[in-house]
Amino acid sequence: EPEVTQTPSHQVTQMGQEVILRCVPISNHLYFYWYRQILGQKVEFLVSFYNNEISEKSEIFDDQFSVERPDGSNFTLKIRSTKLEDSAMYFCASSEHTAQYFGPGTRLTVL
Amino acid sequence: KNEVEQSPQNLTAQEGEFITINCSYSVGISALHWLQQHPGGGIVSLFMLSSGKKKHGRLIATINIQEKHSSLHITASHPRDSAVYICAREMGNEKLTFGTGTRLTIIP
Numbered sequence: 001e002p003e004v005t006q007t008p009s010h011q012v013t014q015m016g017q018e019v020i021l022r023c024v025p026i027s028n029h030l031y032f033y034w035y036r037q038i039l040g041q042k043v044e045f046l047v048s049f050y051n052n053e054i055s056e057k058s059e060i061f062d063d064q065f066s067v068e069r070p071d072g073s074n075f076t077l078k079i080r081s082t083k084l085e086d087s088a089m090y091f092c093a094s095s096e097h098t099a100q101y102f103g104p105g106t107r108l109t110v111l
Numbered sequence: 112k113n114e115v116e117q118s119p120q121n122l123t124a125q126e127g128e129f130i131t132i133n134c135s136y137s138v139g140i141s142a143l144h145w146l147q148q149h150p151g152g153g154i155v156s157l158f159m160l161s162s163g164k165k166k167h168g169r170l171i172a173t174i175n176i177q178e179k180h181s182s183l184h185i186t187a188s189h190p191r192d193s194a195v196y197i198c199a200r201e202m203g204n205e206k207l208t209f210g211t212g213t214r215l216t217i218i219p
Contacts, residue, residue: 033206033207035207035209037152041211042197042209042210042211042212043154043197043199043207043209044209045206045207045208048205048206055205056205056206058206089152091154093207099156099159100144100156100201100207101156102146102153102154102155102156104152104153105152105153105154107152
């Protein structure tokens with residue numbers, strides 16, 4: 001069964017460093033999403049992406065964040081200069097129509 | 112005020128019990144999702160529904176559009192059902208808005 005994959009599963013970085021979180025959505029899906037979950041809190045929407053551009057972004061998704069679909073398969077989230085409060089689980093999701101399929105997540109720890 | 116409210120926040124039950132988790136939302140939807148989050152953090156989609164009722168194994172999800180309310184039921188609960196259950200609302204191909212989740216613990 002096709003699935004969304006994410007790498008790495010765990011990323012530890014120093015405050016101020018850039019990180020890139022990678023996702024491989026399901027191949028025929030057209031809509032892509034990033035969500036995050038700070039420990040102990042609910043899942044929050046970051047950004048959605050369709051037709052090679054951002055379709056919606058939340059207040060959290062400020063200038064420090066960017067997304068890219070560099071080739072036909074990968075979908076990346078870049079955080080330019082990480083802050084302590086960026087420590088969270090980051091989930092990628094993709095959908096063909098409405099059902100969103102989630103990746104296993106990347107746990108980002110900023111020290 | 113969160114757009115998606117779940118109750119209870121925590122639920123502990125004995126193996127075999129019938130479980131009900133409730134979800135209310137305040138604005139219109141195109142679909143209501145039920146998701147399961149395992150202790151390791153991974154999220155699995157259980158149901159997506161826009162009307163009526165869906166069943167998968169021991170899990171049943173219902174939705175009442177007029178009342179803006181959905182329920183997730185688990186029959187013959189088992190310790191492996193222990194997880195956080197999350198409902199989330201969707202409008203079209205847009206973001207999901209998540210509830211805070213219900214932590215379910217099934218005791219053998």
